[in-house]
Amino acid sequence: MILLLAACGGPDEETLVDELRVLAVVAEPPEVAPGAAVTLTATVADPTDEGADVMIWTCTDLGDGCLEAADSDLGVTAGTPTDGTFVATRTAPAALAGVVSDGETVLPLPLWSLACTPGTCPPLDLAQRTDRTTEETDTLAAFLAEPTDGLADLPLVGTSLGFSFLFVSMRATPATNPVITPPTDPVVVEKAGSTVLTFGVTSSDTATAWAYTTAGGFEEPSVAVTDGEAALTWFAPEKAGSATLWVVVVGEDGGTAVWTGTATVE
Numbered sequence: 001m002i003l004l005l006a007a008c009g010g011p012d013e014e015t016l017v018d019e020l021r022v023l024a025v026v027a028e029p030p031e032v033a034p035g036a037a038v039t040l041t042a043t044v045a046d047p048t049d050e051g052a053d054v055m056i057w058t059c060t061d062l063g064d065g066c067l068e069a070a071d072s073d074l075g076v077t078a079g080t081p082t083d084g085t086f087v088a089t090r091t092a093p094a095a096l097a098g099v100v101s102d103g104e105t106v107l108p109l110p111l112w113s114l115a116c117t118p119g120t121c122p123p124l125d126l127a128q129r130t131d132r133t134t135e136e137t138d139t140l141a142a143f144l145a146e147p148t149d150g151l152a153d154l155p156l157v158g159t160s161l162g163f164s165f166l167f168v169s170m171r172a173t174p175a176t177n178p179v180i181t182p183p184t185d186p187v188v189v190e191k192a193g194s195t196v197l198t199f200g201v202t203s204s205d206t207a208t209a210w211a212y213t214t215a216g217g218f219e220e221p222s223v224a225v226t227d228g229e230a231a232l233t234w235f236a237p238e239k240a241g242s243a244t245l246w247v248v249v250v251g252e253d254g255g256t257a258v259w260t261g262t263a264t265v266e
Contacts, residue, residue: 011217011235017045017246020052022113022162023212023258024248030255031106031167031174035094038166040077042086042113043246043258047214050158054079054086054115055127057144058166060093061110067093069141076144078127081115084260092168100170108165108254112147117158123150167254175253178203187245187263189236194219197232197245201225205253215243215265225249236265 017023023043032038040056055078059066068075077088092109100107116124123143126136143150147161167175181200189195201207209230211218219233234245247259 009219012219012221014221015211015213015218017212017214018047020115020158021045021160022115023246024256025111025113025162025164026256026258027166028177030177031169032092033170034092034097034168037089037091040088040090044081044084044086044115050117052081052115053118053124054081055124056088056113058090058109058111059145066145067095074141074144076127078124096168100168103170106167106169108167111164111166113162115160120155120158165254175255176204177255178207178249178251178257180249180257180259182259189263189265191236191240191265192238194233194235197234199230199247201228201230201249203251205251207249207251210248212246213243240265
C-alpha cells in the first residue's frame, strides 16, 4: 500500500541522521542489583557506511574515581557493531550493596558510549588492545572518567558520544524497559509524501518517543506516549529509494526500547 497523506507541518531537521551517531543504549534490565549482570545494547546509525568502532562503559564514582578502574578492563567493552547494534555484558559493582541496601534507594550510574570511524579515536583504539602499557592504561582510564573533557582531542566528524544511566537498587519491584509494538504494514510512501506511523507502547511509567531517519524527516523530534500509543509523522524525501527509521522510547523511570525499520519511497 502506497501512502500519500496531507500534513500541516514539515520535516524537522533535527530528526535527520546524516553522520555517525549513537542513538541509544538499552540496558536489560535497566535496573539491577549490585553484582548482577546486565546486557547493554548500543544502537548506532552509520548512514555514510564508513564503518564504526564502539565502546560502552560505566563510571561509578563515590568520591575516589571510577570503581571500575580497579578492574583490568576498566569497565569498558569495545568492538564493532553488527547490523547497527553493539552488545556488551557488564556487572553492576558489588561494592554498591551497602549504598542501596535499604531496598528503596535507586543509584544512577553514568553509562557512556562512544562511536568513531575506525582508526580515528585513540581512546577507542586503546580500549580494543590487550597489550596496553601502564601509561596507556592510565590515559584510557582518565578518558573514561571524564569523556566530555576528552572530546576536544577527538575529530569533530565521525565521532559520537552518548550518555544515559544504568540504575542500581535492591528494590523488590525494579524498573523495566518499555515494549514497542510497531505498525504491521510495510512503510511505503510516494516521493515527497508523508505518513503517520502509530506505535503501541507498553511502559511502567510516563514515556517519550524520539524519532530519527536517514532520509526525509519526522515532523517532531519527540512525542509523548499517550494512552499507550505514539503517533509520529514521517515525511518522505523527494527522491525514490529507502530510508532507515528509528524510534527510541524512553520512560521516566529510565527504561528504554528501540525499534528500527525501513521505509520505501516510490
